[in-house]
Amino acid sequence: MYFMKNKKLLYLLLLIVLWQIISMIVDQPQLMPDSISIFQKFWEEMINGKLWLYAFYSFAAIIIGLSISIILSLAIALLSIKYTWSMDFFKFLNSILHPLPGIAVLPVLIIWFGVGYSSIFALIIHSVLWPILTNLFSAIETFPKTLSKVGDNYEMGILKKFIFIYIPGTMPSFIAGIKTGWARAFRAVISAEMFFGIIGSSGGIGWYLVKKRAFLDTSGIFAGLIVIILIGMFLESFIFDRIEKLTLEKWGFKI
């Protein structure tokens, strides 16, 4: 674990040095600012340019959208355990809508919900819900019948069985679904923000990038990209990895 971390750090350092060398050779700061000025810019923007605020807006939108999607997917899963028609119907819906890229449905969402957070949330839900459902459905279908029968034996109703047996039992697929979903949501949100510009009092990180491009502020763009990478890394290695360690690995679900 420590070795792994150190190795990653080493690679990062290598990348920065490489970037620095290449940017010095290219010597066109408009195209490729050197590492140091990118970091300077990043720091400056974080403090004065309110870059963190932009990042916060995007991050918050994703977290809220993700939460709504998780609740929705659980409700659909519960319905689908109880009724086969529900499973069939949502599987059908899933097969149509899952392949649709988020950004492609954006025009429709704008017509329905207007330019604003409602559209962004709808977009996130579209990006996240289908991957989660795909995973949940296959987990439910292969779910050990014996476990469900154990629940029946102790006179648990469908809701109790869902909460205490199905949810923990399908956790690996559930988490896998959320992981795929979140990555899709992140992409969709940034594209949408670039498309929308300012919503309400501020814009997200996507809008920040568009603004920086308009001012030909290349280091600013890279500062924005760093933030996006950091958010991704934070979710992957702090949130998801932590959850997996606390659940799947402990329960021996992981290979």
Place this chain on the structure above:
Amino acid sequence: MNNITKTFGSKVVFRNLNIEIEQGKFITIVGKSGIGKSTLLGIIGSFEKVSDGKIIFEDREIKKPDKNRIMIFQSFDQLMPWKTVRENIEFPLKHLDIEGLDIENILIELDLKDVENHYPYQLSGGMKQRVAIGRSIITKPRMLLMDEPFGSLDVGTRYNLQRLLMHVWDAYKMTVVFVTHDVNEAVVLGNDIWILNENEILQIANPIMKPRDISDVNFQIFVRELVQKIK
């Protein structure tokens, strides 16, 4: 059970079957594969719906599984992978408002004290079945229904678990209905041995005294008699 008929599509497994299970007995059911042993056990536990007929338990007609008749399955996936041994055994008490047996006693009696904090993936097959037995007895059910619970275990483990089960039965006096395809096992465990043939159940009292020894001549003669009756 009165006039039980059970069909799967056009296949009739039982027709107008009548059986009675006496409180406190240890009944073993043998019969050839596909004859309907699991189906019968499922009907007794209300996991299988009957096509016709009634199941009466202590003077009441029953239609759904309940905490009085606990099923123990052959498959190892009856334990919850996300719970430790101790949590798995305690699981029923968390969801039923009843006073159960003392978990500490169960852990000791089933020799699970050392692994109480292990997760199921860290256990051997025999241990898993012991945990399943622990979970099933903690609620003091009236009846245990077991479908070849030791079917996929090696001979030694099987022998130990048979002895353990006898001990549990002696201690808690619940009715046990135990399905097996191993006639030796049926004779070691059962007060009564039921031979399930096509639409016929032979109920034979076990004449062999406890402790029953497989290598004993009378035991072997009795087993041979039983085997001849399985059609």
